[in-house]
Amino acid sequence: MQEKNYVFKKKWFDYLGYQPHDGQLALHYPEKADARFHVMVCGRRFGKTWASAMEACYVASQPNKRIWVVGMSYRKARLIFREIWQKMVVGHPEDIKRSSEKDMLIEFKWGTTVEGMSADNPDSLVGEGLDLLVVDEVAKMNKKIWDMYLSPTVAGRKGKVIFITTPEGRNWIYDLYKLGEHDPMWACHSAPSWVNQHEFPLGLEDPAIIERKRNMSKALFGQEFGAEFSIFQGKVWDFDRGIDTGNFPYDPNLPTYCSIDFGYRMPAVIFAQTEFIGNVEHIRVFDSILHKENIKTEDLIKMIKTKGYPIVSYYGDPAGSSVQGQSGAGDMEIFRRSGIRILCMRDRMSRNIIASVSYVRGFFSSADGTRRIHVDKKCKDVIQDFEEYRYPETEDGKPIKEEPIKDGHHDHGNDAFRYFITNRFPMKNNQLRKIQR
Known part of the structure; x- marks a missing residue:
């Protein structure tokens, strides 16, 4: 799915009242405009859930699209689905054919469907071809969830996939991230927590970031807030x-x-x-x-x-x-x-x-x-x-x-x-x- 209509997307985001920060722009307006697979590796409180929800809203505004948001559990999937619901359903009953916040289902009158799904129920991850698949905190999932269940759902319709996650060492998500360096169908984006000026107005010097930097190991801080693929090897403790x-x-x-x-x-x-x-x-x-x-x-x-x-x-x-x-x-x-x-x-x-x-x-x-x-x-x-x-x-x-x-x-x-x-x-x-x- 090509992403060339950036002018319309910006107007749509303005309509939603969404102003992405600098780090989120890489997801919405990627350099690889024709890439289908986007690996978004971000620090905590970056705003990746919000950004992926707004991207889903953009696709949902188009006719005859099928969208899934997948979390580690139904509760996690609901975090993204809830943002879509608030923007696209609340206050817009004239646009809705059928919807259930409890069941995480939205059917729009223009033929587009949005569903929330759970990776802990893999048998449910079988359905028609998707135009957009958002997978939240994918680093915590088993690789087979993607290989066996989710990847087939986007194969037929050449759907777009957004993997959003905080890294967890150099596991299988690191391998997907590296694909963005040479495969034209894959795009990789990485951004630390402090680029989110809404959460951390002072950036790396923000008191909340300074507190975490003081009370976390360098490797763990780099992983959780710096969005780095830290390798934990050799000595466990930095003991001298x-x-x-x-x-x-x-x-x-x-x-x-x-x-x-x-x-x-x-x-x-x-x-x-x-x-x-x-x-x-x-x-x-x-x-x-x-x-x-x-x-x-x-x-x-x-x-x-x-x-x-x-x-x-x-x-x-x-x-x-x-x-x-x-x-x-x-x-x-x-x-x-x-x-x-x-x-x-x-x-x-x-x-x-x-x-x-x-x-x-x-x-x-x-x-x-x-x-x-x-x-x-x-x-x-x-x-x-x-x-x-x-x-x-x-x-x-x-x-x-x-x-x-x-x-x-x-x-x-x-x-x-x-x-x-x-x-x-x-x-x-x-x-x-x-x-x-």
């Missing part, structure tokens, strides 16, 4: 013993925490304290129980209590609530019976290894260079675990897996430390606040 270790012993004037990775074969315990340096809260790791093999839960409890630290809170893995075959009780229950209550975050983000590891990386070194982790030089096992925690090696520049290696030795201490960070500094409280346009 020459900078991050020193004299950080137990301080009775600071709050003390204990974080535990359960397991009989090799449990792990981290003791840490927090203190403010300026207006930033830092972490001091001063003791641990690591690399001890075949430790019963009851014995581990004794080892922790023997330390004698006045613990403010105990943190652990939610999996610790699982019942053990021999005792008939989970690790958390055994701890509770001994007078220790284990706290754990159970939200989806905190339990996601990739997301939580990326979050913790920002404490070692944020995108603005702030280092918040300090380890006492006597904690040799902790230092070793931090230094040896690694991502899998890559093949041809492509990551095998975005999760760190579980080598059965160094991963346990790092898991215990991760539980401390995600509980003491909850991920859900450190997300960029959504700002309404």
Whole structure:
């Protein structure tokens, strides 16, 4: 589907009251006017959902078109469909033949249809040929959704496809993005969050961007806000013993925490304290129980209590609530019976290894260079675990897996430390606040 009538499109956008920012212009007025496949890789709060909805409105204004907007779920698809509904249905009953906001269906009197679909119900992704297909957050989808279900829907009518997403490493969307460099049918666009002057009036110097840059790792900030295809490989933590270790012993004037990775074969315990340096809260790791093999839960409890630290809170893995075959009780229950209550975050983000590891990386070194982790030089096992925690090696520049290696030795201490960070500094409280346009 050729895009040459840019004059009419601009007038249509003016009619809708839509003024795209500089980053959105690349989608609406691409240099490759005849490209059918557009991969739009953008940072969070860029306005990609809004832009794709307005593009769908433009196509929907033309006769006899068939349009799908596809999300990871019906709820996600509704985010785009709702914008189309507000612009094309609300206040325009004379244009509508049949419509249902609940079922995400619009039929216009000029023969055009718009439907909202869900990738988590792939069997529903079968239908007549499409003139426009919008796929939201496609990097989170399985490649087969595109290959097996969606690509055939645009083959017959040579429909246009808009892939909109925030990148997730160099997965299959990176391969599609690279097609735009040499295939005339593919166009690729990339833009960071801060080009959206509606959300971030000060651009890269906007307070919201500066806050995220301060509290996220460089790689994660680059991915989530810079729209970069970050590769997570090599060392997981940006930990430097020459900078991050020193004299950080137990301080009775600071709050003390204990974080535990359960397991009989090799449990792990981290003791840490927090203190403010300026207006930033830092972490001091001063003791641990690591690399001890075949430790019963009851014995581990004794080892922790023997330390004698006045613990403010105990943190652990939610999996610790699982019942053990021999005792008939989970690790958390055994701890509770001994007078220790284990706290754990159970939200989806905190339990996601990739997301939580990326979050913790920002404490070692944020995108603005702030280092918040300090380890006492006597904690040799902790230092070793931090230094040896690694991502899998890559093949041809492509990551095998975005999760760190579980080598059965160094991963346990790092898991215990991760539980401390995600509980003491909850991920859900450190997300960029959504700002309404």
